[in-house]
Amino acid sequence: MKSRKLTVIIVSLCMCVSVLSGCGSTAEKEQVQHAAETQTAEAEPDTSLEDGEYTVNVELEGGSGRASVDSEAKVKVTDGQAYATIVWSSTYYDYMLVDGKKYTNENEGGNSTFTFPIAGVPCTMDVVGDTTAMSQPHEIDYTLTFSFAKDVSFKELKQTGQVKLSYADQFQIDEYGNYKLITIVDNGRFLLIPKGVPVPADVPEDVTVLQQPLNHVYLVSSAVMDLICQVGGLSHVAYTALKEDDWYVQQAKDAMADGSLVYAGKYSAPDYEQLLQGGCTFAIENTMVTHNPEVKEKLEELGIRVMVERSSYEKHPLGRLEWIKLFGILFGKQQQADDYFNKQVKRVKPIMEKKSTGKKVAFFAVSSDGTITVRKPNDYVSAMIGLAGGTYSLGNYTDEEKNALSTMKMQMEDFYSAEIDADVLIYNGTIEGELTSIDELVKKNSLFADFQAVKSGQVYTTGSNFYQQSTGTCDFIEDLNQILTGEGDGTYRFLKKLQ
Template identity: 45%
Template sequence: MKKFLICLITSVILLTFVCPVQAAEKENTHTEIKGLTFDHSMELTYAEQFSVDYYKDGYALITIAEEGQFLVVPEGKEAPEDLDKKIAVIQKPVENIYLVATSAMNLFCALDALDHISLSGTDADGWYIEEAKKALENGSISFAGKYSAPDYELILDKKCSLAVESTMIYHTPEVKEKLEQFGIPVLVEHSSYESHPLGRTEWLKLYAVLLDKEKEAEQLFQQQAEKLEKIQDSQNTGKTVAFFYINSVGAANVRKSNDYVAKMIDLAGGEYIFRDLGEKDNALSTMNMQMEEFYASAKDADYIIYNSTIDGELTDISQLLAKSSLLGDFKAVKDGNVWCTEQNLFQETLELGTMIEDIHTMLTSEDETLDSLTFMHKLK
């Protein structure tokens, strides 16, 4: 009994003194930078792959999960002398950006900051964002080579101050190293790793830090968040949805169950037809299924959404059936519940709340004449 009382008292003492320390450590998660005074951290609703800490006098520290940290230095000021060498410096004004991550272009356009981009990793014919396409056509933005083969001479000639890359750059790490050797900080965009669709949209706030447009970013983000909030109050429809395209060898390319498209369907009040598909295979968000397997798993889906990103948009069901006659036996085809995405969908990162709204409307609308939404259209 005496031993029990001693253990109990010891536990109480430990809980009294240790737990507050742990709580304090959890709250105080910002990076201490010698010479700078911490002010506050950015509030994020869904994004988990980045954080932003603000310091006095206009400094900001961007931290990207598994990627690194970037100190954003105000115009006319310098980075602290003893700054950790692992922290890259981005000096304002941030101009002549080499933008390779296509998902970021829409966010720059939304912030009215296209003039900060001088170089693109995608040529005019690869853009479905009209502003970006026109900028490449009129020469205000130059094509500087894709991620694996940049035009270093052009990049240096344009006095590039920042390269915004997608995670594809990890396939060619020598390119990242080369850009950094030239003194160009390389920010690798990780929005594709966000578990929530609006986490991707919230990367708008990260780019706003570079452009001094945090208020505009917050307003734009809230518009999308409000669309989701309205839908979340509605009941789940119980209707199943298949999202796919047929590739060049006749297989169905589908999204894995933990992909953000599957999550959008769930948030819209539907059920993605594949509930436990390839979640642990690898980091890729899609996988191929032979048509026989796809047929067995998805033929009873209430709705079909055909992904037009790779082989172009469809206008009628006959075009879908030309890709595979097996699709004619699908419940959604027989019921006329077949939709196709617009090709700009995956470049419109800002509008993911609108896409969720579109799917919700598709699942709940009783208007038989409804044949077109913002990012989808019904096949005739």
């Protein structure tokens, strides 16, 4: 570090002499200037870190050599600012001076412990430690060097923790010090490596390495855009598989309007050339890509790592919402994701603890061919209805088509038989568009006029944003609970009552 600074000073002096004397050719002056700029760039590497917690190596120089600090320190980064916590081998340090600011011991009675801001990792900084071990307190000059461990082997990594998941069961995140191993059911493992942390040797072939920051991302799965926006991760996404008019997430629509988010082809036919030219190295797909396996293979062949998310396979509605933790971690927004998720759970916890009202709720849409599209009984939508205090029932109707889809088709006669006595009808506005009135529903099929919910005026619709607005889970539960219990002021965030 000192040699680099010396080089910069020497080059700068040469430039000054050259300018003052007027000597040297233009080419020589440009060469000197280029050298100075290069040395300056090398002398100031980017040591900033993504928000999160890290374990780093610490070296201490200075003093008599009798005192030391623990060889590892915890570094926490919040809003881009890194804070290091070091532990001394002595109990006698009562304060430290870092960049002229005083920091007092945090561990009274134990080994002296201090937390203070650092520029990043790696970094070297001069500090002062005040010790009371002698007859009089003495301030002693020290130099601290923070760095990440080198020559790390995947085989030697030891699990240090696991991200707590309360409802989701389609993914898991294990912590190995600075590394996080993400496992997605039936879709592989990913080793997430923070910026500045070395890639371990001996990474297994079935583990995909993801190095942060993850930028220029190609987001195909529209259902998770809302989650990414909620944690402030949209700036990491540059490409999408939807056009502007197809977005119901306003932030995504706005980003496409200002050009920061660009259409790069649908999931089955991405614009590979555009993605490569734009520096894309990571794509987030949903399970639709399994119908076109050649697309995933091509992306990976081009060096674009592919993660297939399975949030729609979560049985518990809050499990689907809990995927926000994964995207928060991917984009360095873990704290924001945790805070948002905990706040949402707190909203609906009292509702979930109530007894069921026993009222029957139907959730459906009328297709253009006259058939009725409903959600399967084990789907997250039926689970949301249950959490809100309702009962999702299709009578004795069973799905004859055994597939992985979350929806199934019914003939109107079967739906009539199963749901004529339903207390509440909710129309799914994402399939054929939302309804504007009960009359519009009856026009689709006159048999709806016989339904109990139609006669009592208990007919509601979701907006066209139902599928994309993943963070609306708790809004839906609160709205439906208000409808079923008759409590509240009749103001709904997610559902619309039809007249």
